[in-house]
Amino acid sequence: MIFLANLCGLIILIVGALALNQFSRELIHAKVDNLTSQTRLITNILGDQATGIDGVPVLDEDAVNAIIRRIDLPTKARVRVYDKNAKLISDSALLDASIEVSVLGPVTPIGQLGSRREHHGNQWWAKLQSWIDIKINNLPVYKKHRQELQRNLQKDIRLALRGNGISGEQYEGDALIVTVALPVKRVQEVLGVVVFETRDVDAILASQRNSLTPIILIAIIASILSSFALTMFIALPIRKLARATDEVLSSTHKGATIPDLSARRDEIGDLSIALRDMTEGMHNRIDDIANFAADVAHEIKNPLTSLRSASDTLKIAKTKEQRAKMIDIIQSDVARMDRLVTDISKASRMDAALAREEALPLDLSVFLKNMADFYTQTTRETGVEIRYEEQDHALMRPQNPKLSDAENEQNNLIIVRALENSFGQVLRNLIDNAITFSPKEKRDNTSVKTSRSSVRLSLKQGVNNDEGMALIYVDDDGPGIPTESLKTIFERFYTQRPKGAVFGNHSGLGLAICRQIMDAHYGTVSAVNRLDGEDKIIGARFIVRIPLQIEKRMKKGQKKKMLKTKT
Numbered sequence: 001m002i003f004l005a006n007l008c009g010l011i012i013l014i015v016g017a018l019a020l021n022q023f024s025r026e027l028i029h030a031k032v033d034n035l036t037s038q039t040r041l042i043t044n045i046l047g048d049q050a051t052g053i054d055g056v057p058v059l060d061e062d063a064v065n066a067i068i069r070r071i072d073l074p075t076k077a078r079v080r081v082y083d084k085n086a087k088l089i090s091d092s093a094l095l096d097a098s099i100e101v102s103v104l105g106p107v108t109p110i111g112q113l114g115s116r117r118e119h120h121g122n123q124w125w126a127k128l129q130s131w132i133d134i135k136i137n138n139l140p141v142y143k144k145h146r147q148e149l150q151r152n153l154q155k156d157i158r159l160a161l162r163g164n165g166i167s168g169e170q171y172e173g174d175a176l177i178v179t180v181a182l183p184v185k186r187v188q189e190v191l192g193v194v195v196f197e198t199r200d201v202d203a204i205l206a207s208q209r210n211s212l213t214p215i216i217l218i219a220i221i222a223s224i225l226s227s228f229a230l231t232m233f234i235a236l237p238i239r240k241l242a243r244a245t246d247e248v249l250s251s252t253h254k255g256a257t258i259p260d261l262s263a264r265r266d267e268i269g270d271l272s273i274a275l276r277d278m279t280e281g282m283h284n285r286i287d288d289i290a291n292f293a294a295d296v297a298h299e300i301k302n303p304l305t306s307l308r309s310a311s312d313t314l315k316i317a318k319t320k321e322q323r324a325k326m327i328d329i330i331q332s333d334v335a336r337m338d339r340l341v342t343d344i345s346k347a348s349r350m351d352a353a354l355a356r357e358e359a360l361p362l363d364l365s366v367f368l369k370n371m372a373d374f375y376t377q378t379t380r381e382t383g384v385e386i387r388y389e390e391q392d393h394a395l396m397r398p399q400n401p402k403l404s405d406a407e408n409e410q411n412n413l414i415i416v417r418a419l420e421n422s423f424g425q426v427l428r429n430l431i432d433n434a435i436t437f438s439p440k441e442k443r444d445n446t447s448v449k450t451s452r453s454s455v456r457l458s459l460k461q462g463v464n465n466d467e468g469m470a471l472i473y474v475d476d477d478g479p480g481i482p483t484e485s486l487k488t489i490f491e492r493f494y495t496q497r498p499k500g501a502v503f504g505n506h507s508g509l510g511l512a513i514c515r516q517i518m519d520a521h522y523g524t525v526s527a528v529n530r531l532d533g534e535d536k537i538i539g540a541r542f543i544v545r546i547p548l549q550i551e552k553r554m555k556k557g558q559k560k561k562m563l564k565t566k567t
Contacts, residue, residue, distance in 0.1 A: 004500040027201060028178060030170050041460060042071070042079065043184045044195065057186040059083050064090045081184070082193045084113040085094045086157050089192070095120040108235055119455040137174060146171045151196070156181045176201050180438055237268050241275060246280050282538060283423050296438065300340065303333040344509070364470055365390065368457045371427055374454075384442035385454035414470050418550040422517045425444040426525065429510040430474045430542045431455055436480030437540065453477040469523070472544040478528040480537035489527060491516045521546050 048062035064081050068090045073079060081090040137143075158178070159166055166181040179197040229235045237259075244258050258279050261272035293489040307330060314326040368388045375386035434455040455476050462469035481489060492512040511525075518525045523546035530539040 004315075027204060031178040031198065031201060032167050032169070032180065035178060035196050035198060036165075036182075039180045039182045039194055041066075042196065043182050043194050047186050047191070048080070048182045051186045051191055058187060059089060059184065059192045059193055061089045065095060068092050068394055069095045074198070074200065076203065077196070077198045080195045082157055082195070084161060084190060084192055086161065086193075087156065142253075151177060151179070156195070157193050160195075163190055171266045175199065186536055203442060208501065217540060234268065237264075238271075243274060248282075300337065303337045303340070307333045307337075313437070313517075314391060324355065330455050357422060359417045359419055361415050362418050362423070364416060364419060364459050364472065367424075368427075368459055368472065371424070371431070374459055375431060383433045383453075384438045386435075387456055388456060389456050414459060415549045416470050416546050418546060419517075426514045426544065427457075427472070427474070429514050430525075431457075432475035432543070433510060434474055434478070434540070434542070438476045439478065460549070464543060468548055469545045470548050472546070474542040475530060475539060476541075477539045480526055480540050483529075484528075486527050490525065518544065518546070524546060 004200040026270055045067055046059070046064060050060050050067055052060050052063075068079055068081065069092075071079065073092055073154040077092075079092040080088060080091075083089050088092065116206055137146075149171050151172050153173045156166045160183045162183040163183055165183070167179070177197050178201060179195065183192055184192040184194055218480055227404060231418070240259055241261075248258065258272060258275045260276065264272075266553035294327070306543045309327040310326045310333065314323060315332070317326055369390065372386050404494045438453045438455060440453070453476070458473045458475070460471050462471050462475075490511045514525050523544065525545075526543050528543065529537045529540050530541050532538050
């Protein structure tokens with residue numbers, strides 16, 4: 001297909017070049033102008049020198065022949081002179097007494113004469129030109145054109161004798177002739193006609209075609225080599241990638257992989273990397289779905305087991321108190337299953353929600369302050385204060401004296417590009433988790449409030465290993481996190497709760513959703529324990545890392561890269 005695509009345009013160009021024939025308008029017009037000038041000069045000379053000196057001017061045949069004989073005519077040109085009775089009185093073809101002299105070629109043995117002539121007469125290029133000329137000339141439009149311009153010499157002579165000059169292209173059969181017929185005058189009396197014609201247009205066009213031969217051959221070779229290179233280095237690798245992709249789609253195991261062509265460092269290499277990443281992401285997604293299904297089945301099985309046990313016990317319960325207790329257990333398990341199914345549904349729809357949402361620039365300082373103000377309205381219900389500890393970012397970055405105060409203030413902003421709703425859910429989940437583990441406010445016997453715990457939000461720009469990232473801290477005053485659970489708390493259905501918390505009120509998907517959303521933002525979420533001077537745990541800290549949006553590093557006019565969810 002690549003060969004045909006590359007050769008198609010070249011073939012059209014070659015056919016057009018070889019089809020340069022008698023319909024080349026510019027060459028014909030130039031010939032007509034040239035012949036008209038020469039014919040007018042001949043008629044003027046004849047009118048002055050070949051009309052005699054008597055009172056009645058008549059073309060003198062001897063004088064006309066003498067003048068025509070002295071004219072140096074080009075090859076395939078012919079001049080004829082007719083008197084006022086349309087009688088031919090001079091013809092350059094009959095007056096030409098020159099002898100053509102040339103060097104004979106080497107003597108060829110009789111046995112090789114035929115083969116040598118056949119070799120020279122049947123060259124493929126000449127045959128190709130002849131074949132194309134025949135095909136072109138046989139087209140209906142060209143046949144009609146030749147028929148309309150068939151030559152009528154007597155008619156041209158009669159028109160010229162009336163004082164009307166004739167010039168243009170004409171045909172004798174299929175042969176092209178460029179001819180001019182002008183009257184010979186003495187004063188205003190027409191004494192005869194000069195017909196000047198040439199048949200060298202075809203020869204000129206043939207010479208032009210021959211000069212194109214090396215260029216056409218080079219173009220054909222270049223096209224073939226280009227097609228071969230495209231096939232070897234583009235088409236075949238793409239076909240290889242396509243077949244590997246089909247194998248991956250039809251395979252039921254991970255054995256089928258995409259070929260690694262990243263060493264090419266071109267578009268095909270980029271395509272190979274993208275397909276490999278897509279395949280790896282697809283396999284990971286399949287594994288995640290399988291693991292998620294297993295986890296869901298395990299988590300749902302627990303309340304179902306409890307329900308079955310409670311319902312069986314309810315059948316044999318004898319007292320009203322026992323039946324009431326079993327009914328409470330059943331209601332609690334039903335509520336737990338309802339909550340579990342709702343959270344599972346939210347988690348399963350998270351990818352679709354991330355794909356639909358549009359990433360927008362966020363000023364994290366304003367965003368965190370608004371988040372804290374929102375939670376402040378619910379402080380009385382939770383007993384925990386939520387506050388944003390705003391830092392002076394201007395002190396963290398040196399002022400640029402070349403910029404205005406407004407520009408320096410703009411540079412001090414910490415801006416990220418994020419999915420606002422989803423990113424807000426990350427912070428809400430972390431704050432809710434911190435509130436759950438934070439101790440509630442304490443009161444004495446007189447119901448006077450003596451102390452109050454808090455959840456603190458803070459923000460800073462990353463340095464060193466975190467350069468180019470914005471860091472958000474969520475600190476609480478709770479019991480902290482067991483060291484062995486610092487990573488596992490972000491796994492699905494991890495439900496280690498503080499003492500006194502009602503069992504089944506949490507599905508263990510909140511922190512897992514946080515990690516899923518931060519993966520979509522190319523960021524991370526992690527947890528550490530806060531320690532005092534004696535290395536005693538005084539609370540937990542969750543750290544959110546998200547890339548900064550640094551617009552100054554983007555070239556002018558460059559489209560900003562949007563965040564995309566990982567597949």
